[in-house]
Amino acid sequence: MRRKHGFTLLELLIVLFVVSILAAMLFPVFARARESAHKVTCLSSLVQLGNALQLYAADWSGTLPPKDNDWGPLDPYTRNAAVYQCLSDPAIAALQSEPDWSSQEPVRIPSSYVYRSGLTNDGLPMEIVAFDRGIWHLGGRNVVFLDAHGTWFNAAAFWQMVPERVLALDPALQALTPEQRKAAREGQQIPGKVPWR
Numbered sequence: 001m002r003r004k005h006g007f008t009l010l011e012l013l014i015v016l017f018v019v020s021i022l023a024a025m026l027f028p029v030f031a032r033a034r035e036s037a038h039k040v041t042c043l044s045s046l047v048q049l050g051n052a053l054q055l056y057a058a059d060w061s062g063t064l065p066p067k068d069n070d071w072g073p074l075d076p077y078t079r080n081a082a083v084y085q086c087l088s089d090p091a092i093a094a095l096q097s098e099p100d101w102s103s104q105e106p107v108r109i110p111s112s113y114v115y116r117s118g119l120t121n122d123g124l125p126m127e128i129v130a131f132d133r134g135i136w137h138l139g140g141r142n143v144v145f146l147d148a149h150g151t152w153f154n155a156a157a158f159w160q161m162v163p164e165r166v167l168a169l170d171p172a173l174q175a176l177t178p179e180q181r182k183a184a185r186e187g188q189q190i191p192g193k194v195p196w197r
Contacts, residue, residue, distance in 0.1 A: 032138070035088065035136075035137060035138055036138070038086070038087045038088045038136075038137065039088075039137035039138065039142065039152060041086075041087060042086040042087065042088065042112070042132065042136075042137065042142050043142040043150045043151075043152060045082075045083045045084070045085070045086065045113075046113060046130055046131075046132075046142050046143070046144040046150045047144055047148060047149070047150045048078065048080075048083050049071075049074065049078070049083060049084070049113065049130055049144060050129060050130065050144040050145070050146075050147075050148030050149070050150065051148045052074045052077035052078045052083075053065075053074065053129060053130075053148070054121060054148050055077045056073060056074060056077055057120065057121035058121070062120045062121045062122055063120050063121075064117060064118075064119045064120065064121070064129070065115070065117060066117055066118075067117055068114075068115060068116060068117045068169055069111070069114060069115050069169070070115065070117070071084055071111050071113075071115060084111040084112065084113065085111070085112050086112035086113070086132060086136060088136035088137060089110075089112040089133065089134065089136060090134075091110045091112070092110065092112060111133070112132065112133055112134075113130050113131065113132060113133060114130060114131055114132075114133050114169050114170065114171070115129070115130045116128060116129055116130065116165070116166055116169055118165075119146060121146065123146050124146065125145060125146055125147035125149075126145050126146070126147075127145060127146040128143055128144075128145060128146075128162055128166050129144055129145060129146050130143070130144045131143040131144070131158070131166075131170075133171055133172070134171065134172050135155045135172050137152065139154050139155055140152050140153050140154040140155055140157075140158065141153060141155065141158060141172075143158065155172070155184070156184065156187045157187075159173060159184045159185050159187075160185065160186075160187050167185075176190065177192075179191060180192065
């Protein structure tokens with residue numbers, strides 16, 4: 001009689017242990033890579049919105065839409081409601097169902113971006129016109145300027161470089177206490193907050 005050989009319980013436990021160690025090492029890498037992809041997609045959306053703002057201004061004597069955070073006037077220039085969303089935005093991720101983008105009626109969902117009104121297209125090219133509503137992308141946020149180019153800033157750099165008019169629109173900064181806000185503006189660690197990832 002020949003005896004069949006199989007894995008022992010100890011061998012199976014060792015294999016499971018090695019696989020779990022590898023998975024624990026790789027999950028953060030995959031999460032960071034996914035967030036990097038979201039950051040690039042979000043920046044592309046903001047640049048598209050910057051271009052739509054320039055098209056709007058060309059039709060309206062050089063003026064941009066008149067109300068803060070009102071993206072409605074750009075609907076004819078974007079033709080894609082998904083451009084107003086960031087994949088890293090928790091409010092967008094919490095939507096229960098996919099909106100019907102093919103509908104003739106405008107789709108109104110929360111925008112992931114803050115829009116700053118009161119600008120004309122002959123202003124300084126480096127004026128911030130829109131930015132992420134939250135600090136979602138690897139401890140920073142995407143920003144688009146008046147000339148429709150975009151870039152990423154870490155949270156501390158953003159808060160130190162932008163004018164008060166822009167900071168007044170920033171929900172992430174407004175959610176902080178005055179003490180935390182002062183530390184954020186000075187580039188220090190925010191009291192009571194873990195450092196951004």
